[in-house]
Amino acid sequence: MADVTLRKVIKRYDDVEAVRGIDLDIADHEFVVLVGPSGCGKSTTLRMIAGLEDITDGDIMIGGDVVNDVPPKDRDIAMVFQNYALYPHMTVAENMSFGLRLKHFPKAEIKTRIDEAARMLDIVELVDRKPKQLSGGQRQRVAMGRAIVRNPKVFLFDEPLSNLDAKLRVQMRIEIKKVHQKVRTTTVYVTHDQVEAMTLADRVVVMNHGRIEQIGTPNDLYHNPATRFVAGFIGSPAMNFMPCRLEDVAGKLHIRLTDRIAFPLPPGRAARYQNVARNEKLLLGLRPEHITEANAHPEPGVEAFDAVLDVTEPMGMETLIYFTLEGALICGRVNPNAGARDGGPLRLAVDLNNMHLLNEGTGAVI
Amino acid sequence: MTLPLILLIAILVIYPAFYSLHLATLNKSMQRFIGLGNFEFLFKRDTFWLVVKQSCIFAITAVIFKALIGFIVAHFVHNIPAKGQRKWRGMLLVPWVIPPAMSTLAWLWLFDPSYSAFNYTLSFFGIGPIPWTGDADWARFSVILVNVWYGAPFFMIMYLASLKSVPEQLYEAAAIDGANWWQRIWYVTLPMMRNIIAITTLFSLIVTFANFDIVRILTTGGPLDHTHIFATWAFRIGIEGSDIPLGASVSLFMVPILAIAAIFILRDINKRGNEA
Amino acid sequence: MTSTVVIDKAAPTRAVKYGSMSRDRTWALRWSYFFLTLFAIFSLVPPLYMLITSLKSSAEISAATNPWWVFHPTLANYAGLLTSNQFLRFFFNSACVSIFVVTITMLISVPAAFALARMRFWGSATLATGVFLTYLIPDTLLFLPLFKMFAAFGDLTGIQLINRWYVLLIVYPTLTVPFCTWIMIGYFASIPKELDEAAIIDGASWFQTLTRIFIPVALPGLIAATIFAFTVSWAQFLYPLVFTTSTDQLVLPVGIITTLIKGDVFNWGQIMTGALLGAAPPLIIYAFLMDYYIAGLTAGATKG
Numbered sequence: 001m002a003d004v005t006l007r008k009v010i011k012r013y014d015d016v017e018a019v020r021g022i023d024l025d026i027a028d029h030e031f032v033v034l035v036g037p038s039g040c041g042k043s044t045t046l047r048m049i050a051g052l053e054d055i056t057d058g059d060i061m062i063g064g065d066v067v068n069d070v071p072p073k074d075r076d077i078a079m080v081f082q083n084y085a086l087y088p089h090m091t092v093a094e095n096m097s098f099g100l101r102l103k104h105f106p107k108a109e110i111k112t113r114i115d116e117a118a119r120m121l122d123i124v125e126l127v128d129r130k131p132k133q134l135s136g137g138q139r140q141r142v143a144m145g146r147a148i149v150r151n152p153k154v155f156l157f158d159e160p161l162s163n164l165d166a167k168l169r170v171q172m173r174i175e176i177k178k179v180h181q182k183v184r185t186t187t188v189y190v191t192h193d194q195v196e197a198m199t200l201a202d203r204v205v206v207m208n209h210g211r212i213e214q215i216g217t218p219n220d221l222y223h224n225p226a227t228r229f230v231a232g233f234i235g236s237p238a239m240n241f242m243p244c245r246l247e248d249v250a251g252k253l254h255i256r257l258t259d260r261i262a263f264p265l266p267p268g269r270a271a272r273y274q275n276v277a278r279n280e281k282l283l284l285g286l287r288p289e290h291i292t293e294a295n296a297h298p299e300p301g302v303e304a305f306d307a308v309l310d311v312t313e314p315m316g317m318e319t320l321i322y323f324t325l326e327g328a329l330i331c332g333r334v335n336p337n338a339g340a341r342d343g344g345p346l347r348l349a350v351d352l353n354n355m356h357l358l359n360e361g362t363g364a365v366i
Numbered sequence: 367m368t369l370p371l372i373l374l375i376a377i378l379v380i381y382p383a384f385y386s387l388h389l390a391t392l393n394k395s396m397q398r399f400i401g402l403g404n405f406e407f408l409f410k411r412d413t414f415w416l417v418v419k420q421s422c423i424f425a426i427t428a429v430i431f432k433a434l435i436g437f438i439v440a441h442f443v444h445n446i447p448a449k450g451q452r453k454w455r456g457m458l459l460v461p462w463v464i465p466p467a468m469s470t471l472a473w474l475w476l477f478d479p480s481y482s483a484f485n486y487t488l489s490f491f492g493i494g495p496i497p498w499t500g501d502a503d504w505a506r507f508s509v510i511l512v513n514v515w516y517g518a519p520f521f522m523i524m525y526l527a528s529l530k531s532v533p534e535q536l537y538e539a540a541a542i543d544g545a546n547w548w549q550r551i552w553y554v555t556l557p558m559m560r561n562i563i564a565i566t567t568l569f570s571l572i573v574t575f576a577n578f579d580i581v582r583i584l585t586t587g588g589p590l591d592h593t594h595i596f597a598t599w600a601f602r603i604g605i606e607g608s609d610i611p612l613g614a615s616v617s618l619f620m621v622p623i624l625a626i627a628a629i630f631i632l633r634d635i636n637k638r639g640n641e642a
Numbered sequence: 643m644t645s646t647v648v649i650d651k652a653a654p655t656r657a658v659k660y661g662s663m664s665r666d667r668t669w670a671l672r673w674s675y676f677f678l679t680l681f682a683i684f685s686l687v688p689p690l691y692m693l694i695t696s697l698k699s700s701a702e703i704s705a706a707t708n709p710w711w712v713f714h715p716t717l718a719n720y721a722g723l724l725t726s727n728q729f730l731r732f733f734f735n736s737a738c739v740s741i742f743v744v745t746i747t748m749l750i751s752v753p754a755a756f757a758l759a760r761m762r763f764w765g766s767a768t769l770a771t772g773v774f775l776t777y778l779i780p781d782t783l784l785f786l787p788l789f790k791m792f793a794a795f796g797d798l799t800g801i802q803l804i805n806r807w808y809v810l811l812i813v814y815p816t817l818t819v820p821f822c823t824w825i826m827i828g829y830f831a832s833i834p835k836e837l838d839e840a841a842i843i844d845g846a847s848w849f850q851t852l853t854r855i856f857i858p859v860a861l862p863g864l865i866a867a868t869i870f871a872f873t874v875s876w877a878q879f880l881y882p883l884v885f886t887t888s889t890d891q892l893v894l895p896v897g898i899i900t901t902l903i904k905g906d907v908f909n910w911g912q913i914m915t916g917a918l919l920g921a922a923p924p925l926i927i928y929a930f931l932m933d934y935y936i937a938g939l940t941a942g943a944t945k946g
Contacts, residue, residue, distance in 0.1 A: 054664060079538070085538065102544045103544055370754065457686060458682060464689060465921055471899070475914060523940060576781070578880045
C-alpha cells in the first residue's frame, strides 16, 4: 500500500498538450476516480502513473519514490484493462499467477494467493479454463484476480466496465467496491461514467481538457460544484442551466428568468448573492429534482409557476417532464400521479434553496 | 463455377502425380514394366543417398535460418516508428521480388572463381580466396546462403504482419506483471504466433525441399554431385539423361518426406485452433 | 519486495537504482536501426552488384579492378541487348506468357473463390482446403510426368505441345491458381453478408452481385492476386527449361541462362545486364504497388 502523488504533471504529444499540469495527492488506501469526457486526459494520466507513457514534465511519486523513469515492471503496480488483456493461451490460474511466476515465488505461496483471490471474486470453478471459454464478466473478474494476487502498492483501473452490458456493470461495480473493502489497496480508477465515479469513489477527480476541474467527495461534487462543467457533468439527468439576471424588487433580491417569470430569493441565498452585480447575465443552475409539481403548501424558498410541457417520460417511480424556457429545454421530476401529459399544462415549483448561480463567462459557481 | 478450378487441379496436378507413380515402374525406354526395379537401382547408388542427405540438410538448415532471421528482422522493423517501417520493409523484401533465376546469376558472378567480388574484399583482411562453388562444403554453404537470402524476406513479412496483430495491451499487461523483453517474447509473442510460425515453416520446408533454380544455376549439382538435391538430380536423369522413369523415381522420393512434415505440422495447427 | 527506506515526501529522491525507461528505449531504437542497416545492405548487395557490373565493359571486367566501382561506365551492354532480336524475343515471350497466364488465372480463380466463399454446396469446405493442399505437390515432382503426358498428347493428336511457348499457358496456372483462389476467398469472405442481401433485395443476379459488388469491394485483393500471378509467371524457370528448347520459344529466365552463357566464355557484363532487365518488371511493379504485393502475401497469413 502506498500513496500516490502527482506534481505538475504534463503530457505533450508533438504540439498537443493532453495533460496540462495536474496536481493530485492520493492518500494510502484511498479509492480515487478520475472522471471526465473522452479526451480529457484521464486515461493518459493513468498510463503515466503506470509507466506506459512517458512524462513530459512534472513528477509522479509512488510511496514517496519518484518513479518518472522507472519501468512499469519495477513500480509494483497492477492494472486492469478495458479489454481485460488476458493471455489467451494461458488458463485462468496461469494468467493470475504470471507475475508471481516471473518473480519466482514459491509454488505454495502462489497457490494460496490464487485460491484466496478466486474465492473473493467467485471464480473458483473457472481456474482451469482458458479466456475464450469465459463470458465478459468472468474475464473481468480474472483480470481483477490477476491484479489482486500481485498485492501491489497501487491498483489501476482503466475503464474496466465499459465493455460490459448495463446489468453486468451494476453487478461488477458492487464487486469492485467489496474487493476494495477487503483489500484496502490504494486505487486509481478511470471512467467516463459519472455514476461509476459517484458510487465507487472516496474522492472524485473531475477532468476536462487535460486539467482538473474539481476534486472532492461524491456528495461534495454533487451539492457544491465549483464550475459549470462539474455541475453539468455530475448527476443524471443533468443540471438545468437557465439564463437569468439578479434584480432588486421592492427591496428584496429577485432572480429574473424571463419577462414574465421572476422569483424572490430565499434569505440564505439572498445574503450570499448580495454583492453580485445586478442586471449582469448569469446562469441559474437547478437540478431536475428541484423542479417538481407545485403543491398547496409551498415551503419557504419554493416558488411556483405555470408551464406547458413538451414531452413526458414516465419512469415508473417518477415522471420526467420537459418544457421549454426561453428556447432552452428544461427537465424536471414530478410524481407519476401529478397529471403530467405530453403537451399539457402543469403548475411547477422550483426549490431555490438548492439553486446554483453561475457566471456565464467564466463558468464559475458563485 | 468451380469447375475450371477442379479440372485444372485434377488434370494437371493430381493426375500427373499418380502418373509419375506409374512411370516410375517402367524401364528406361518405357516399354516394359519393371516394378520396383528403378527403386532398387537407386538404393544401390551412393549418389542417391548423397542426394537424400543433401536435400534434407539443405532444406532443414535453410528453413531454420530463414525463420530465425525473418523473426529477428521482423522484430526490428516492428520496433521502429510506424512512419519509417514502410521504406525499410520495402528494402528488405527486394530479394524475394527478384526472380530467383536472375538473382542467382548475380550470386554466381559474386562467387566466380577468378573474379569474385567477395574474395576481392576479403583479401584486404588477409582471408584467402574462398572456393565458393568449387569446394564441396563451401558449395553447400553457398547454396544455403543464397536460399536464405532469397527466402528470409518472406518470413519477415509474414511474421511482421503477425506481430502487428498481437494486441499491444497484452505486452503492457506483461510489462506490468514484471516481464522483461525476452520474457515478453517467450510468454506473449511466440504463443500468439504459433499458428503462423507453423504454417510458414511447413510452406517453406516444402518449397525449399523441392527447390530447383538455385542449385541448378549456382552449381548444377556439383562439384561432383555434392550439391545435388532431388529436383536437380531428377532433372539430370530424367531430361538430360532421357531416362524419365528413373527421374520420376527420384522425384517421388520427396513425397514421403513432405507428407510426414505436412502431417506433423497440420496436426499441430488443428489442435491449437484459434485462440480469441 | 518493497524498499523500506522512509522518504521525506517534500524532497523527491530514489531509494533504489532502476533502469531508465527513456534511455532503454533510445538504445533499443539505435540497435534496431543498426541491425536493419546491416540486413538492408545484405539484401541489396546482389542487385546493386548486378547494376554495377552491367555498366562495365568487358575490358574493365577482365582487368579485375575494384569490382565494386565502375571506372568507365558504359551503356554498351544495354544497347547490345536491347537491340538484339533474340533478347527482345525472350522479353516478348515472357510478357505474352505472363499476361495470358494472369488473365487465365483470374478467370479461373475469381469465380471459383466466389463460389467457395459464398455458396454452401456439398464438399465446398473440403475443396477449399484441397486447393491449399495442392501446393504440397511441388512442380519438381510434376515436371517429368507432365513432360511425358504432353509428348504423348502430341503424338496422339498431332498438336505439338513440347517446345511451344503456349504450353506454358497450360502449366503455369497450376502454380498461380491455387494461391490466387485462396487470396480471393479470404477477401470475399470478409465482405459482410448484408451486402449480398441488400443486392438481392435490389434485384441483382449472382453474376451481377459478383461483378458489381464483390469485385469492386475486393479490388485490393484482386490487384494483389494479379501481381502474385504475374510475378510467379515471370520468374518461372523449371517448367520453361523442360518444355521449351528452341531459342525462339524461350522465355526470359531460361533464355538469358542458356544463350548468354556460351560454353566456358561468360560475358558477365551482358549477363548481368540481361539479369537486371529480366528482374526489372517485377521490381517496377513492386516499387509502385508494394502495398498490394505485401497484402497478397500476408492475406494468406492473417485471413486464412
